[in-house]
Amino acid sequence: MRRATGLLALGAAALLLAGCGTGQIGESGGGTDPNNKNLAMITGMRGEPFYVSMECAAKEAAAAQGYQINVQAPEKFEQAEQSQILGGVISSKPGAVIIAPTDDKALAAPLKQAKSNGIKVVEVDTALQDRSIAVSSLSSDNYEGGKLAAQTLVRLLDGKTGSVLALNTKAGTSTTDARAKGFEDEIKKHPGLTLLPTQYTKNEPATAAQIVSSTLAATPDLVGVFGTNLNTGEGAGTALANAGKSGEVQLVGFDASPKQVDDLRNGRVQALIAQDPAQIGQKGVDRAIAAIKGEQVERETKTKMISITKDDMEQKKQFFYKSQC
Structure with a gap:
């Protein structure tokens, strides 16, 4: 979304x-x-x-x-x-x-x-x-946000090669569709990375977790995951943590909810793209x-949006989202 x-x-x-x-x-x-x-x-x-x-x-x-x-x-x-x-x-x-x-x-x-x-x-x-x-x-600017997510992931991988997965929510959601397209177009500029077919999560964290778990089993060279919104990122983070892959597989999430900020702080996610x-x-x-x-x-x-990592999150905390007014 x-x-x-x-x-x-x-x-x-x-x-x-x-x-x-x-x-x-x-x-x-x-x-x-x-x-x-x-x-x-x-x-x-x-x-x-x-x-x-x-x-x-x-x-x-x-x-x-x-x-x-x-x-x-x-x-x-x-x-x-x-x-x-x-x-x-x-x-x-x-x-x-x-x-x-x-x-x-x-x-x-x-x-x-x-x-x-x-x-x-x-x-x-x-x-x-x-x-x-x-x-x-x-x-x-969701398309540019997807590109920024890809650029951030490439920077985090630091030359590492392998497969990359993008998790979308529902086809027909203008924001996440644009993010997925921007991510795909940017990743294609990096021949060392193989972009897997985009998977749809129905905006359910549990579904995102299931997809990431099955992808880990089927794709041993998975090196990066992009969650196009809050729920996909949270679900992906859960799956990677359960598999003991947090930090080994780089996860870039979208949005900066309190839960995602905690995940960034504790290493379950490596970067967030904040709106x-x-x-x-x-x-x-x-x-x-x-x-x-x-x-x-x-x-x-x-x-426009901004990329936040664990190294600079305290300097960018003004971009964290609210859970209540």
């Missing part, structure tokens, strides 16, 4: 804080009451630290501008439950809905309905394939309010 995103200056904190706009301007549209002070946010999964960090920042941004925001999330990263939540949100008629779509196609129909009801749609973290619905999209969910949440609220008021907003913004 998420989680997103040329990033060669790994230690520059400004990379994470600065957004890179495309220069496109989204339509403000019509039919929305400019005095509507109610916002809705639907994140991708309840309790996931990435989304908790986004939610906390969104609540602060809304309150600072005199707006109410109702935040909801499905129990799992599932399209059906998120669609159900969205149906209730539409009936409550907020001025805007800020959403991390759990499927880049299936959520198009209900979000079209929201738009037709005069509700501005702002995408955060993930996005629909249909670009005609949302007025603005904000996410990490800036707080910036995405804050800017998502700003874009939503601007759209409600009829102002033009930037159509797409990509935020």
Whole structure:
């Protein structure tokens, strides 16, 4: 899910804080009451630290501008439950809905309905394939994040050769698909490394652990694993630890949840690619309010990311995610 995103200056904190706009301007549209002070946010999964960090920042941004925001999330990263939540949100008629779509196609129909009801749609973290619905999209540069993960893994391997595995969540999740593609394209530049077919975990840590365990048994020269989001990274770390392979097989995870930070500290994972969910949440609220008021907003913004290893984690702790507001 998420989680997103040329990033060669790994230690520059400004990379994470600065957004890179495309220069496109989204339509403000019509039919929305400019005095509507109610916002809705639907994140991708309840309790996931990435989304908790986004939610906390969104609540602060809304309150600072005199707006109410109702935040909801499905129990799992599932399209059906998120669609159900969205149906209730539409009936409550907020001025805007800020959403991390759990499927880049299936959520198009209900979000079209929201738009037709005069509700501005702002995408955060993930996005629909249909670009005609949302007025603005904000996410990490997930393709570049995948490339950064590959560059970090190559640096950690320090010339070691062998097979490398990428773990994705679900096909059709825009963020993790882009991360996997960026990782694949970068790894192909290194002939000493063999990229195995990408495996899908259904966003379940247990499934990720099973895949890594079976890959270890079938691929004795496995030297690296990339988990494209929090759950895949945690599952991979568990499998490697159980097999006594932590540190022998280099693991690069995505996101910086409290559990992943602990895993980095104790050596179960060797690097994390951190996003800036707080910036995405804050800017998502700003874009939503601007759209409600009829102002033009930037159509797409990509935020950059940073690589964190055990050696520099204390210097970069500002990028660790929250488990509660």
